[in-house]
Amino acid sequence: MSAVYFLAQIRITDSNLYQKYLDKCDDIFSRCNGKYLAVDSAPEILEGNWKYSKSVLIEFPNREDFKEWYYSDDYQEILKYRLSGAACDTILVFGKEQKPGNKILIRTERLTIKPITLADASAMFEYRTKEEIFLFQTFKPGTLHEIEDFIRNSTTGFNEEGRWFQLGIFHNSTMIGDIGIHFIGPENSQCEIGYTIHPVYQKKGYGKESVIGVVNYLFKVLQKHRITASTDPQNTASIALLESLGFRKEGLFKRSLLIDGNWEDDLIYAILAEEWEYQVN
Numbered sequence: 641m642s643a644v645y646f647l648a649q650i651r652i653t654d655s656n657l658y659q660k661y662l663d664k665c666d667d668i669f670s671r672c673n674g675k676y677l678a679v680d681s682a683p684e685i686l687e688g689n690w691k692y693s694k695s696v697l698i699e700f701p702n703r704e705d706f707k708e709w710y711y712s713d714d715y716q717e718i719l720k721y722r723l724s725g726a727a728c729d730t731i732l733v734f735g736k737e738q739k740p741g742n743k744i745l746i747r748t749e750r751l752t753i754k755p756i757t758l759a760d761a762s763a764m765f766e767y768r769t770k771e772e773i774f775l776f777q778t779f780k781p782g783t784l785h786e787i788e789d790f791i792r793n794s795t796t797g798f799n800e801e802g803r804w805f806q807l808g809i810f811h812n813s814t815m816i817g818d819i820g821i822h823f824i825g826p827e828n829s830q831c832e833i834g835y836t837i838h839p840v841y842q843k844k845g846y847g848k849e850s851v852i853g854v855v856n857y858l859f860k861v862l863q864k865h866r867i868t869a870s871t872d873p874q875n876t877a878s879i880a881l882l883e884s885l886g887f888r889k890e891g892l893f894k895r896s897l898l899i900d901g902n903w904e905d906d907l908i909y910a911i912l913a914e915e916w917e918y919q920v921n
């Protein structure tokens with residue numbers, strides 16, 4: 641697991657309220673795995689205007705430890721005093737080359753599957769903005785900016801319950817599609833997947849090969865229990881792909897998805913680890 645750094649820039653506006661935060665801060669902090677690296681009220685300003693009262697830099701061994709502190713009931717209780725007694729800009733920074741998930745590399749016979757980056761935005765824009773691609777998808781981007789936002793929002797929190805993480809599918813060095821993993825409970829034991837292949841590269845077995853590679857990784861490496869996929873009942877390509885891999889049709893949720901103001905049906909497929917026929921050793 642990788643270290644993360646909590647950086648807070650704080651401009652105190654009400655010292656009484658802020659003091660209420662400080663009164664309990666150290667006691668709560670002493671129970672977590674964080675380490676203060678710096679607390680400075682008069683840093684050396686190199687560029688721009690520093691408009692704060694102090695900067696605080698805290699290191700945590702990993703994002704889980706950070707969350708145990710930040711989202712604890714005790715800290716959330718005093719956080720309200722910090723936020724009402726000061727204007728705060730806070731960020732969580734991941735150690736270089738250590739962002740969770742950025743080391744995943746899945747190789748199949750013809751493909752390399754790895755996290756997408758902003759450098760892939762243009763390639764993704766080219767196929768993700770085609771109507772035939774987004775017809776059955778909730779994400780219907782219109783601009784490069786939307787694709788860039790999507791990439792930023794879907795490349796953190798790998799293997800964290802509740803998060804979607806997006807991987808790119810590459811043939812040689814050309815991006816030919818992408819595949820997302822939604823980490824879900826209970827106890828982060830299941831995943832939902834969603835896949836897209838550039839129209840030029842469809843019907844060549846790349847969709848199937850990508851799903852086999854990713855599902856193998858999820859069952860074998862991450863030891864997941866069950867993988868699901870949600871598809872529009874009219875999406876014959878997606879249904880054919882899932883059924884060709886042995887995914888079981890588990891249910892049709894009538895008019896359960898609100899897409900562009902219309903209630904759409906949602907067909908759910910799933911497979912259990914013990915049912916998966918493409919296991920690799």
Ligand SMILES: CC(C)(COP(=O)(O)OP(=O)(O)OC[C@H]1O[C@@H](n2cnc3c(N)ncnc32)[C@H](O)[C@@H]1OP(=O)(O)O)[C@@H](O)C(=O)NCCC(=O)NCCS
Pocket residue numbers: 772773774776777834835836837838841842843844845846847848849870871872875876877878880881884
């Ligand atoms: C769904 C999608 C990823 C399939 O990718 P693909 O690379 O064309 O699929 P593959 O070539 O690996 O084919 C997998 C299986 O599906 C079948 N298949 C693929 N497209 C099909 C189609 N349009 N109609 C019927 N069967 C189809 C193939 O024959 C193959 O079956 P087989 O192994 O039994 O021969 C692709 O059509 C796509 O990107 N669609 C748009 C995005 C989308 O809707 N994603 C799904 C969201 S739930």
